[in-house]
Amino acid sequence: AQSVTQLGSHVSVSEGALVLLRCNYSSSVPPYLFWYVQYPNQGLQLLLKYTTGATLVKGINGFEAEFKKSETSFHLTKPSAHMSDAAEYFCAVSFPGATNKLIFGTGTLLAVQP
């Protein structure tokens, strides 16, 4: 069965520190991979996605993620955290098919300390 696991429901970093949010997936077929961000009282906004090709994907707001097939991972990173990065982050997968539905992880709430 396909699934997504996000390690760490809460992550706290200092402003300016590296952000690393972990995502692993389980799938028998190559997935498409996504990171979404949810700011308070807002919808889910796409940060970045991986489909095929280059395994290092750059997204908005300075975030990037690297697809590592051997580790079935798609961790999200940002070199230097900003206060405005405080939000909940969701990793998700989808698969080629009729509906393109997303399977989400449980989310990681990122806190940024001054």
Add this chain to the structure above:
Amino acid sequence: EPEVTQTPSHQVTQMGQEVILRCVPISNHLYFYWYRQILGQKVEFLVSFYNNEISEKSEIFDDQFSVERPDGSNFTLKIRSTKLEDSAMYFCASMRDRGTGANVLTFGAGSRLTVL
């Protein structure tokens, strides 16, 4: 930038009552979805809708749930007789087309349903 709008943002209802959650997808999008997130849990797929019919639904989407696109713009989720466990944030999403790659779902801000 085009967006998906959802109403109401928060609804409180009594157990057993019918609830309709409304969504206005992006105007040129063809695929529509409902997801829900129970507090503290993951975002779960409920149903996808294309060409005026359900294309896929999850186990959660039982006979108490229905969707329709009554007027070509709104996309509604109806819960016929709400239960306490229906309390959740419900997200609507739309997608332009399938294409040949992974297409991106655009989500609304959500409707929080509280069942008392």
